[in-house]
Amino acid sequence: MANISLQGITKRFGGNTALKDLDLEIADGEFFVLxxxxxxxxxxxxxAIAGLEKPDAGRVLxxxxxxxxxxxxxxxxxxxxxxxxxxxxLTVRGNLEFPLKAKIRRxxxxxxxxxxxxxxxxxxxxxxxxxxxxRLSGGEMQRVSIGRAIVREPRVFLxxxxxxxxxxxxREALRVELKRLHSELGxxxxxxxxxxxxxxxxxxxxxxxxxxxxxxxxxxxEIYERPRNTFVARSVGTPAMxxxxxxxxxxxxxxxxxxxxxxxxxxxxxxxxxxxxxxxPENLLLETGAPVEARVFDIEDHGVNKILALDIGRxxxxxxxxxxxxxxxxxxxxxxxRPEKVLLxxxxxxxxxxxxx
Amino acid sequence: MAKIELRNIQKFxxxxxxxxxLNLTIEDGxxxxxxxxxxxxxxxxxxSIAGLExxxxxxxxxxxxEVQDRTASNRDIAFVFQSFSLYPHMTVYxxxxxxxxxxxxxxxxxxxxxxxxxxxxxxxNLLSRRPSALSGGDMQRVAIGRALVRHPKAxxxxxxxxxxxxxxREQMRAEIxxxxxxxxxxxVYVTHDQIEAMSLADRIVIMHDGILQQxxxxxxxxxxxxxxxxxxxxxxPVMNVAPVTIKSTKDNVTVSVPGATEGxxxxxxxxNGAKTSENVxxxxxxxxxxxxxxKGKDDISAVTTNIEPLGSHDIVDVKIGDTSLRARTQSGxxxxxxxxxxxxxxxxxxxxFDNNTGLALGSxx
Numbered sequence: 001m002a003n004i005s006l007q008g009i010t011k012r013f014g015g016n017t018a019l020k021d022l023d024l025e026i027a028d029g030e031f032f033v034l035x036x037x038x039x040x041x042x043x044x045x046x047x048a049i050a051g052l053e054k055p056d057a058g059r060v061l062x063x064x065x066x067x068x069x070x071x072x073x074x075x076x077x078x079x080x081x082x083x084x085x086x087x088x089x090l091t092v093r094g095n096l097e098f099p100l101k102a103k104i105r106r107x108x109x110x111x112x113x114x115x116x117x118x119x120x121x122x123x124x125x126x127x128x129x130x131x132x133x134x135r136l137s138g139g140e141m142q143r144v145s146i147g148r149a150i151v152r153e154p155r156v157f158l159x160x161x162x163x164x165x166x167x168x169x170x171r172e173a174l175r176v177e178l179k180r181l182h183s184e185l186g187x188x189x190x191x192x193x194x195x196x197x198x199x200x201x202x203x204x205x206x207x208x209x210x211x212x213x214x215x216x217x218x219x220x221x222e223i224y225e226r227p228r229n230t231f232v233a234r235s236v237g238t239p240a241m242x243x244x245x246x247x248x249x250x251x252x253x254x255x256x257x258x259x260x261x262x263x264x265x266x267x268x269x270x271x272x273x274x275x276x277x278x279x280x281p282e283n284l285l286l287e288t289g290a291p292v293e294a295r296v297f298d299i300e301d302h303g304v305n306k307i308l309a310l311d312i313g314r315x316x317x318x319x320x321x322x323x324x325x326x327x328x329x330x331x332x333x334x335x336x337x338r339p340e341k342v343l344l345x346x347x348x349x350x351x352x353x354x355x356x357x
Numbered sequence: 358m359a360k361i362e363l364r365n366i367q368k369f370x371x372x373x374x375x376x377x378x379l380n381l382t383i384e385d386g387x388x389x390x391x392x393x394x395x396x397x398x399x400x401x402x403x404x405s406i407a408g409l410e411x412x413x414x415x416x417x418x419x420x421x422x423e424v425q426d427r428t429a430s431n432r433d434i435a436f437v438f439q440s441f442s443l444y445p446h447m448t449v450y451x452x453x454x455x456x457x458x459x460x461x462x463x464x465x466x467x468x469x470x471x472x473x474x475x476x477x478x479x480x481x482n483l484l485s486r487r488p489s490a491l492s493g494g495d496m497q498r499v500a501i502g503r504a505l506v507r508h509p510k511a512x513x514x515x516x517x518x519x520x521x522x523x524x525x526r527e528q529m530r531a532e533i534x535x536x537x538x539x540x541x542x543x544x545v546y547v548t549h550d551q552i553e554a555m556s557l558a559d560r561i562v563i564m565h566d567g568i569l570q571q572x573x574x575x576x577x578x579x580x581x582x583x584x585x586x587x588x589x590x591x592x593x594p595v596m597n598v599a600p601v602t603i604k605s606t607k608d609n610v611t612v613s614v615p616g617a618t619e620g621x622x623x624x625x626x627x628x629n630g631a632k633t634s635e636n637v638x639x640x641x642x643x644x645x646x647x648x649x650x651x652k653g654k655d656d657i658s659a660v661t662t663n664i665e666p667l668g669s670h671d672i673v674d675v676k677i678g679d680t681s682l683r684a685r686t687q688s689g690x691x692x693x694x695x696x697x698x699x700x701x702x703x704x705x706x707x708x709x710f711d712n713n714t715g716l717a718l719g720s721x722x
Binding site: 175200298 | 531642644662668669670
């Protein structure tokens with residue numbers, strides 16, 4: 001078990017800087033999720049920890065030891081990738097045993113069998129042990145590849161989008177399984193993904209990466225409720241937070257030349273200041289008699305609820321309503337919002353005014 | 358505009374049967390979405406209607422005329438693919454006008470038809486551009502324009518917005534729906550995306566392994582799934598399903614999941630005919646599983662095992678006996694794992710399925 005510390009990591013690929021002076025602390029036993037789009041640097045971060053990339057500057061510490069100069073094999077970390085590279089000719093057992101059979105480990109057969117069977121039990125693949133992996137489903141294969149990491153009993157598990165290639169139903173099931181696995185093993189997990197649902201639902205902590213910078217780290221609810229800037233605000237939650245340019249006027253938000261005037265419980269920001277108002281879709285409320293009129297542009301039906309896209313002048317907002325609500329395209333509706341849930345961001349920098357300075 | 362009927366359609370690719378005895382009637386002016394995973398037969402069905410695939414046996418009627426032996430060009434149906442397939446050397450105007458040139462329409466009539474459809478799709482200002490100068494959304498608008506300009510009897514679409522990004526997908530989905538409302542054209546639309554199907558369709562046709570599973574409005578397939586496949590295919594998170602033991606007591610019926618010491622109380626009238634002796638499973642969506650901190654009359658106790666905080670709400674897993682159920686709660690309702698909570702299920706949202714056939718009880722099957 002181990003904590004991980006990245007100190008001032010910079011990594012360039014030719015003229016392209018993938019990571020810029022990155023600092024990151026992952027506590028012992030934590031499930032840490034790095035969330036970012038393609039090219040944000042999340043895989044490079046993971047590979048730097050694994051020892052598969054050598055940073056141009058900075059240090060990697062595992063358990064307080066500087067491992068920057070160590071090769072991947074010496075670091076005692078395990079990597080699980082999106083594309084499970086199993087040996088197709090071997091059985092599940094053969095694949096799980098493989099990393100333990102290396103001569104350098106000098107493990108006897110009984111010890112190997114015990115580790116394999118323990119891993120199989122944890123992953124609920126015991127009935128599959130004697131089966132050839134080419135006859136497994138995608139979810140079963142991904143479990144075997146996680147199993148191959150588990151048997152080594154590494155200090156750290158590094159996972160690079162391990163669920164992305166699976167269908168939605170299987171992803172849902174494996175999210176729960178991975179969390180259970182984490183609490184059973186008590187190991188440090190670093191999980192990399194572009195999927196905000198995975199980040200929110202699995203992480204003890206989330207780190208949001210943008211263009212090689214770590215923008216914010218926090219618990220899922222901190223990231224969701226108190227995003228540091230508009231980038232973080234947009235990167236979690238479906239549908240995304242509504243962001244509207246406007247200005248503050250006597251405790252009201254004025255948006256789109258007065259098309260929307262709604263109260264805000266203002267904590268920061270001067271009167272007349274040009275800001276961006278942020279409000280999550282679930283905090284917009286459709287009600288007859290509410291202050292603002294809007295036209296329904298789109299209805300996205302999720303069964304349990306519907307996501308409406310509302311047009312107010314040139315602004316388009318999203319809100320969530322119960323699935324039973326009857327609503328038609330182009331219907332004119334009225335809405336308000338929860339004033340205490342409105343966030344204010346700086347128009348120029350995008351910083352959350354409540355957290356800045 | 359036209360009614361489309363498929364009768365006893367069978368389709369083999371070599372030894373593999375991809376459509377199994379399909380019967381389907383699409384009413385004039387209806388928007389039908391065919392939903393299923395890849396390989397379920399939905400695209401083959403669509404291509405058979407268009408005449409791009411011949412059926413092994415069965416009949417296809419368009420407006421009462423039997424067309425299964427006619428070529429695609431003689432069925433008067435338009436098709437929009439995911440890949441836009443525009444002519445790169447022609448302008449948008451020429452692309453849209455192309456199908457009209459083939460039928461020998463006069464230049465003035467052609468011009469009128471192109472401008473009308475361009476107006477509906479809001480691409481009038483793009484008419485002189487070439488496809489290479491268009492965004493993905495505009496290319497798909499042009500492809501739809503080219504399909505509609507002939508006033509075909511029906512418009513068939515195969516994942517037309519699957520390749521677009523999320524924002525554009527929403528925009529195009531709303532436009533396709535509006536276009537359908539304003540033109541009233543019979544539309545058949547294929548997708549693997551259940552949200553797209555729920556959002557667009559008058560009726561959804563769900564297919565699996567070449568077999569039609571259910572036809573119904575979005576509300577019907579969500580609230581009254583006809584079998585276990587539909588129940589667990591539509592909706593997120595996946596519907597909870599557990600085999601149950603049903604016991605009747607004096608004035609009530611209890612439904613127990615495996616390993617549970619207590620059962621959920623359900624009024625006998627809401628069992629949909631499930632009997633105590635039968636081999637039955639309970640199906641309940643996460644929003645039908647209600648958690649409480651204090652025990653109510655009909656509540657049974659459980660322990661939380663996992664919490665997915667999704668921001669706007671949480672999905673909480675609770676363990677009852679050997680069974681795990683997922684519940685949808687307000688954000689932060691349950692503080693942590695290992696917490697004791699009390700569970701009831703909303704009888705109105707309970708479904709019962711026959712374990713042998715997978716069919717929903719009481720749905721007329």
